Amino acid sequence: MAVIVGGITTSHIPAIGNAIARGQQDEPYWKSFFTGYPPVREWLDIHKPDVAIVIYNDHGLNFFLDKMPTFAIGAALEYHNADEGWGLPVMAPYAGDAALSWHIIEQMVDDEFDITSCQEILVDHGFTVPMQLLWPDRGPDMPRVIPVSANTVQHPIPTLKRCLDFGKSLGRAIASYPENIKVVVLGTGGLSHQLDGERAGYINKEFDRMCMEKIVSDPEALTSISRHELIRQAGSQGSEFIMWMMMRGALSERVNVVHQNYSIPISNTGAGTMILENTQ
Amino acid sequence: MPDSLDHHADIPGTTLFDGRMAMKGYALNKMCFSFNNASAREEYKSDPEAYFDKYGLNDEQKTACRGKNVLAMIAAGGNVYYLAKFAGIYGLNMQDIGAQQTGMSVEQFKEKLQRAGD
Secondary structure, three states, X not given: OOEEEEEEEEOOOHHHHHHHHXXXXXXXXXXXXXXXXXXXHHHHHHHOOOEEEEEEOOOXXXXXXXXXXXXXXEXXXXXXXXXXXXXXXXXXXXXXXHHHHHHHHHHHHHOOOOOEEEOXXXXXXXXXXXXXXXXXXXXXXXXXXXXXXXXXOOOOOOOHHHHHHHHHHHHHHHHOOOOOOEEEEXXXXXXXXXXXXXXXXXXXHHHHHHHHHHHHHOHHHHOOOOHHHHHHHHOHHHHHHHHHHHHHHXXXXXXXXXXXXXXXXXXXXXXXXXXXXXXX | OOHHHOOOOOOOOOOOOOHHHHHHOHHHHHHHHHOOOHHHHHHHHHOHHHHHHHOOOOXXXXXXXXXXXXXXXXXXXXXXXXXXXXXXXXXXXXXXXXXXXXXXXXXXXHHHHHHOOO
């Protein structure tokens, strides 16, 4: 049967991809962020997951306001990125695991989660930046990937409770897959930031720290945070924390924190990197 | 429109992009979404006014775009994720946009971010 080895949280902002492209990892500004990643790659080297479920939010590359799914799951043989309007490098496609995708979709819809299945979905920096951080050389251990996108573009966005419940359902779906594979679940984005409005540049270190603590010890407590309160405390785009909730739900009730790092500011954000290992 | 669709909360300096704003800004955001394609960016650059009309922008949206005024684009229904593609055409990154919206120089805005870590 399939086993979830753990979850990883990571920022996914485009500035990270630019810093990698320019080789700025050791510069003073970036060092405290990038030093958080060798332990993650070492952990991945030990566990060698066969599949990575990558939970991110589309930032206006694949989905437009004409049709905006709350939860979308990739069900393709491979996934392509695009230049996103900024001339970002177009990479070789990432291999998918369509059989597992469809198993998850079948199980989650049966579990009363209404999923948008995507046989074609362009993946943006929310997906590719974590790939660059975790598997920079895309060697033989590069896992197959399944992108999962949550709506953070347009309100109403899903509640924190719904996102945690989504993760629980995702976890059950993976655990019922008959193949003997190892799966890692990535919760990407965040932490606090706001790009738009007179409040642009807002970051909340205290709230980020609280989220990083509670996501481990008591994720249920975080479900009492309303969406408005999340925006108030974490900033407009701090809503990306919902993807952390989705990741966390897929893990066991108790998890071990193998590693964590918090770096502020990284571009306009507080950036949290964590490895949460399943205890079951 | 029923009040239940209004997701605006009283958060200073913040416009929640909800159904109302998504309807208001549809044409503007659709134009910005088109900039995912390089050919669309070239077409825009060759004649911005014609491109505004192609997507049916209203006068408020056109004026905001002409001035590259991000706060005005948001007020006209723009969503920051799509607007980022408009900004990219002019080589503006998120810190340039942040500085413009807060009335700071880019250096001042970066210092503000830096202070958040103290």
